[in-house]
Amino acid sequence: MIEEFFKILIVVVIITVMITIFFNLVKSWKENESQAKVFKSFESLANLVNNLCFSYPGNERIEKIFINEKTIAIFASNEYKEYDENLLKQKVKNSELSFGNFICLKYKDKRIKCIELACNLNMSYIGYKEEVRYFFSLWIKEAEVKVKVRKEENFVNIV
Numbered sequence: 785m786i787e788e789f790f791k792i793l794i795v796v797v798i799i800t801v802m803i804t805i806f807f808n809l810v811k812s813w814k815e816n817e818s819q820a821k822v823f824k825s826f827e828s829l830a831n832l833v834n835n836l837c838f839s840y841p842g843n844e845r846i847e848k849i850f851i852n853e854k855t856i857a858i859f860a861s862n863e864y865k866e867y868d869e870n871l872l873k874q875k876v877k878n879s880e881l882s883f884g885n886f887i888c889l890k891y892k893d894k895r896i897k898c899i900e901l902a903c904n905l906n907m908s909y910i911g912y913k914e915e916v917r918y919f920f921s922l923w924i925k926e927a928e929v930k931v932k933v934r935k936e937e938n939f940v941n942i943v
Contacts, residue, residue, distance in 0.1 A: 818852045818924050819891065825850035826858060826889045829933075830899040833887060833942075836935040837903035844934035853925040854892035855912045860884040860905040864898040876911035883907075883939075907931075907942035 825848070832847055849858065857872040862884035872890055875882075883906050888898040910929055932943045 815854075815924055818926055819854070821850045821926075822852055822855055822891065823889070823897070826887075826897070827899070829858070829942075830887045830901065832933055833905055833940045834902050836933060836940045837901060839935045841935055841937050844932055847931055847933050849910060849929045849931060851910065851912050851927050851929060853912045856890040856892055857909050857911040858887070858889050859909045860907050861886045861888050861898065864888070864896075864900075866896050872909065873911065875909040877913060879908045881906065881908055901940075904939040905942065906936075906939055 829847055829849055832845060836843060836845070851858070856869050857867075857876050859872070859875070859882040861867075861882060864886055867888075867890060869890065869892075883904060885901050885904050886898040887901060887905055887907075888896055890896045910931070912925070912927065934941045934943070
């Protein structure tokens with residue numbers, strides 16, 4: 785009787801360990817997939833801004849930006865440098881404006897990525913806001929933010 789109990793206990797422990805490993809692998813895969821979508825969306829936005837830099841004033845496009853809970857901020861800047869994450873989170877929370885000839889992405893636990901633009905960009909800080917309800921994912925919280933990208937006289941504006 786005791787031997788059967790230990791056999792059952794061992795089987796339960798093995799199954800629990802296997803399920804835990806499986807879920808951790810799937811979670812890691814989903815996080816990597818989500819991160820790739822954020823970076824691809826960011827690069828697409830930078831390309832759109834660069835295309836509009838050479839366009840006529842008044843030309844505009846609607847773009848969807850994919851973000852997730854690890855997206856600290858997407859913003860314009862005049863320099864390519866690291867920024868304090870807490871400062872960026874505060875600027876996102878307050879919907880502050882940014883301006884510059886770089887568009888930058890700060891992603892949690894990654895170095896900042898900036899792309900130099902052909903003209904200046906004016907935009908609000910965009911990032912994941914904890915207090916806003918986004919669509920829920922079992923693995924990582926994700927969202928799509930719809931923005932209007934418009935060519936003005938001497939710069940591109942993102943609203």
